[in-house]
Amino acid sequence: MAQLNAQLFPPGQYPVVVVGSGPGGLQLSYYLQRIGLEHATISADPGPGGMFRRYPLFQRLNTWSKPYADADRGTRPYEWYDWNGLVADEPELRSLVSQMMEGISYFPSRAEMEKGLVAFAERARVRVRYGCRWGSTRRDGDGFVLGTSDGEYRCRVAVFAVGMAEPWKPSIPGMEDVPHYVDTKPAKAYAGKRVFLIGKRNSGFEIADALLPWARQIILGSPRPPVLTVLTGGGVRAKYLVPYEDHVLGGGVFVLEAAIERVDRTREGWRVVTSETAGGAREFVVDDVIACTGFTTPLGDLPDLGVATFMQGRLPRMSPFWESTAVPGIYFSGTITQGAFGLRKHGGSGNSAAVGGFRHNAKVLAEHLAGKFGITVPRTTLKPEEVIPYLLSEATHAPELLNQKAYLARVVSFYKSRGITDEGILPLGYFVDEPGPDAIAMSVETDEHGHHHPAAYVRREGHVSEHALPPNALLNFEGMPYQQQLAGALSGLV
Amino acid sequence: MRNRDADDIVDILAGLALFADLTRPQLQAVAHTFDEEWFTEGQRILRQGFTGSNFYVILEGEAAVRINGETRATLARGDFFGEVSVLLGEPPTADVVALRPLRCVALAGVETEPFLIAYPHVMYRILQAQARRLRNANLWRS
Numbered sequence: 001m002a003q004l005n006a007q008l009f010p011p012g013q014y015p016v017v018v019v020g021s022g023p024g025g026l027q028l029s030y031y032l033q034r035i036g037l038e039h040a041t042i043s044a045d046p047g048p049g050g051m052f053r054r055y056p057l058f059q060r061l062n063t064w065s066k067p068y069a070d071a072d073r074g075t076r077p078y079e080w081y082d083w084n085g086l087v088a089d090e091p092e093l094r095s096l097v098s099q100m101m102e103g104i105s106y107f108p109s110r111a112e113m114e115k116g117l118v119a120f121a122e123r124a125r126v127r128v129r130y131g132c133r134w135g136s137t138r139r140d141g142d143g144f145v146l147g148t149s150d151g152e153y154r155c156r157v158a159v160f161a162v163g164m165a166e167p168w169k170p171s172i173p174g175m176e177d178v179p180h181y182v183d184t185k186p187a188k189a190y191a192g193k194r195v196f197l198i199g200k201r202n203s204g205f206e207i208a209d210a211l212l213p214w215a216r217q218i219i220l221g222s223p224r225p226p227v228l229t230v231l232t233g234g235g236v237r238a239k240y241l242v243p244y245e246d247h248v249l250g251g252g253v254f255v256l257e258a259a260i261e262r263v264d265r266t267r268e269g270w271r272v273v274t275s276e277t278a279g280g281a282r283e284f285v286v287d288d289v290i291a292c293t294g295f296t297t298p299l300g301d302l303p304d305l306g307v308a309t310f311m312q313g314r315l316p317r318m319s320p321f322w323e324s325t326a327v328p329g330i331y332f333s334g335t336i337t338q339g340a341f342g343l344r345k346h347g348g349s350g351n352s353a354a355v356g357g358f359r360h361n362a363k364v365l366a367e368h369l370a371g372k373f374g375i376t377v378p379r380t381t382l383k384p385e386e387v388i389p390y391l392l393s394e395a396t397h398a399p400e401l402l403n404q405k406a407y408l409a410r411v412v413s414f415y416k417s418r419g420i421t422d423e424g425i426l427p428l429g430y431f432v433d434e435p436g437p438d439a440i441a442m443s444v445e446t447d448e449h450g451h452h453h454p455a456a457y458v459r460r461e462g463h464v465s466e467h468a469l470p471p472n473a474l475l476n477f478e479g480m481p482y483q484q485q486l487a488g489a490l491s492g493l494v
Numbered sequence: 495m496r497n498r499d500a501d502d503i504v505d506i507l508a509g510l511a512l513f514a515d516l517t518r519p520q521l522q523a524v525a526h527t528f529d530e531e532w533f534t535e536g537q538r539i540l541r542q543g544f545t546g547s548n549f550y551v552i553l554e555g556e557a558a559v560r561i562n563g564e565t566r567a568t569l570a571r572g573d574f575f576g577e578v579s580v581l582l583g584e585p586p587t588a589d590v591v592a593l594r595p596l597r598c599v600a601l602a603g604v605e606t607e608p609f610l611i612a613y614p615h616v617m618y619r620i621l622q623a624q625a626r627r628l629r630n631a632n633l634w635r636s
Contacts, residue, residue: 317532
């Protein structure tokens with residue numbers, strides 16, 4: 001590897017440098033390679049996989065890859081049923097994670113996920129200079145210089161796909177001594193113990209689920225009630241809900257709405273001082289405390305360069321194309337793209353935190369960067385009679401639209417000179433807010449009742465109007481009523 | 495930038511009239527319930543005629559309320575918007591556009607009703623603000 005590495009992407013000048021070899025870096029690098037945009041991908045890790053080389057802690061993901069689904073493996077529609085595999089244009093590179101699975105669960109194990117990512121990097125020939133750690137960043141004319149353990153890389157565009165897996169804890173007195181999620185011991189070590197978990201998101205419930213057979217008592221505490229995917233479409237995944245059911249049935253798991261005021265180390269264990277949201281204070285004397293308080297992005301010196309952040313510095317602020325709003329030329333890929341919220345319809349902001357969502361962002365980003373470097377991505381044209389069936393097929397089958405609801409859209413433009421052109425997949429927020437030719441953006445959305453439905457955004461003479469199509473119980477949006485409604489929305493354009 | 499970013503949202507919320515009646519633990523729950531969001535100058539937050547909008551409270555910055563492109567009002571720290579659309583279940587009748595970098599906290603439309611029921615003092619403050627807006631509109635008409 002070291003010898004191979006020495007030949008790969010030596011320090012120097014590149015149009016684009018990608019930092020990271022997790023799914024966000026690999027997916028972007030794959031598409032940049034397909035487009036023919038020269039770039040160097042570097043990574044501090046010794047091999048591909050990113051956070052999946054270590055996490056999730058209890059070794060099983062909470063997102064599905066269904067070995068058997070209502071689409072054939074290796075096809076584009078199948079990618080909707082495999083939220084963990086990287087996406088590709090070549091059938092043989094698709095759904096590699098599900099190929100690694102042993103059939104025990106439709107949630108892949110961490111090892112299966114890592115194997116799938118390694119297989120993708122190898123078979124797609126995604127080249128990465130491993131063991132090369134990015135350490136500093138400075139401006140250089142209209143570009144940047146990235147200082148690394150191997151030397152300096154100069155580039156016009158730098159893309160950071162460095163994940164969001166650095167432990168983060170809020171500033172609560174005593175919190176500095178509390179072990180973080182990443183420091184959790186094997187579940188067996190909590191046998192017969194009382195354990196207080198600070199936080200009620202996926203990582204808190206993941207640990208609670210793992211400790212159920214071992215811990216004497218489990219308490220999950222944080223100020224707000226848990227948000228459950230089964231109720232709201234986002235939040236704690238169903239896979240981790242057994243502790244919540246235990247709480248509802250009064251079985252010994254407690255889920256509390258309380259602000260954590262202080263955590264004290266005692267001779268025997270810990271004391272957690274809380275103020276309940278409904279009023280009143282309470283102290284808990286427990287054997288162990290674990291901070292399931294989330295993660296932050298290892299942005300290094302980017303804030304010093306001017307990259308603006310939010311959420312207490314945990315994520316960069318970015319444009320619909322995932323470019324820093326404060327430092328043009330700095331882009332992000334992978335789970336960091338969750339910092340770009342899109343239209344936030346009904347509070348949703350796509351699925352960019354997870355591989356299933358951000359893998360599609362990476363293709364959009366690659367095509368966007370190609371445009372910046374003067375590379376034209378080939379676009380197909382459509383006959384008028386093809387437009388409606390094509391858009392409805394996309395609403396029914398396109399993984400980009402299903403994974404990234406109300407966030408990514410299939411865009412078709414109606415040029416007077418060039419005819420009807422498929423513009424590919426674009427961020428919906430970009431489409432509705434930026435000027436452009438007469439066009440339609442087709443997305444899939446979830447309404448306030450939790451029903452999935454297609455939505456068409458039609459731009460005529462610069463004005464964009466929304467046309468929500470009705471839900472369908474079987475998620476088939478291709479029938480005659482849909483064709484008629486979409487034809488109405490596109491009246492005069494096709 | 496880092497220092498400003500590290501401002502505790504709870505402290506900011508504590509200084510806004512909308513949340514003035516809440517206890518510290520309740521403010522913490524509010525900070526965990528709403529999502530922080532930043533908008534760049536010129537960016538639309540509410541879009542006239544689009545479904546699925548949310549309830550926003552401004553933490554810093556300024557925004558314009560525009561109907562068919564015409565500015566009708568300016569909003570600043572402590573102001574909130576989107577509640578009419580959320581309460582009526584109808585698309586907004588105006589755009590809200592950031593006039594400079596705008597920092598908000600946002601609550602999904604579907605979460606607003608349970609939130610207001612859980613925090614009646616916030617609901618009362620919203621009613622007061624709406625009453626003032628109605629009074630001012632009537633004064634203007636007369």
